[in-house]
Amino acid sequence: MSVAFRKMHGLGNDFIVIDARPLSGNGPVAMSAARAAALAERRTGIGCDQLIVLEPSTEADVRMRIFNADGSEVEACGNATRAVGMLLGGAQRIETLGGMLASTATAGGASVDMGPARFGWDEIPLAYAMDTLHMPVGWEELENPAAVNVGNPHVVFFVPDADAVDLARLGPVIETDPLFPEKVNVGVASVTGPSHLRLSVWERGVGLTRACGTGACAAAVLALRRRLVTGPVRVELPGGPLEIAWEPGGTILMTGPAAFSFAGTFDEDDYPL
Known part of the structure; x- marks a missing residue:
């Protein structure tokens, strides 16, 4: 068909x-x-x-x-x-x-209401209990991350220069660490202004990506929780910017562009189950 x-x-x-x-x-x-x-x-x-x-x-x-x-x-x-x-x-x-x-x-x-952020260690989930805003763990130079579930699990590291981190190498190591029983999306973020972040994401099951909407939500929420920025937060990804608005106890509002590229068809027999 x-x-x-x-x-x-x-x-x-x-x-x-x-x-x-x-x-x-x-x-x-x-x-x-x-x-x-x-x-x-x-x-x-x-x-x-x-x-x-x-x-x-x-x-x-x-x-x-x-x-x-x-x-x-x-x-x-x-x-x-x-x-x-x-x-x-x-x-x-x-x-x-x-x-x-x-x-x-x-x-x-x-604009999408992404629902509430969840911060409990068992909601992310992690393999064992710990403070998810200042996690006492690290992988080489990436230390003291924060974690959140925004519909899927994220861990975010705040660093001086997100572009200087070799996320292609460290991303898959962190994604598959036993600390994260369902694996995890890995973000590396830098504060570039009072309400601005720059973000790179290693996406669970995908790899390095030009943009990750839930990753932008996670980085903005965690930066707001750490009082590194004020909202709404403009998150610059390699593919462009997203705006994230969130208040403690509320839901996350993500606003940004989308585009149609082309339409086509494929035959199911060419891609068997």
Whole structure:
């Protein structure tokens, strides 16, 4: 069967978006880790950081399933939520494994209520109890991180120069450390102004990425908790900026661009389950 898809991106973080709702023209589309990874492969597939499948929801306007480039199904993807919000238009309630999200389309993008931040060691999760705002752990020069769950787990290191850190080498070591039983997204952030951060992210199941929406949320929230910045926070990623607003006890509002790249089709038989 031929399956239609759209290729989209948020600040260079790119997605294959498959609408598998009854009136989409596709109907149900089966997805597995093997099929998702094959479609995400940039040499022999379509190529993407994340593959998104939109399905009917009994609780929201749409259910969004998120598969990383390695085929793993994950809880949240902020950039993809903005892309889906822009694609669907208007105000949407979006069901994800990480919780219920609310998006509002804007000119050239979307604002997304990413829900609350969770700071408990067992909510992130970590393998054992510790202070998650000042974690007494380190990997070589990266020390004293903070951790948060913003729909998915993040650990963030605040350093003088985020661009000087060899995250391509240290990222996979930290991602797979036994301290993080569900693995972890790794951010390295620098304070560049009273309300500004510069951020690089090693994304769980993907690798170095030009942009990570949940990573920007995590870095901004943790910088606000440490009183390193005041909000709203402008987070500069390699692909461009996002604005993050958060107050203690409230939810996280992420605003930024999304873009349509092209549309196409693939044959399911070429990508077996």
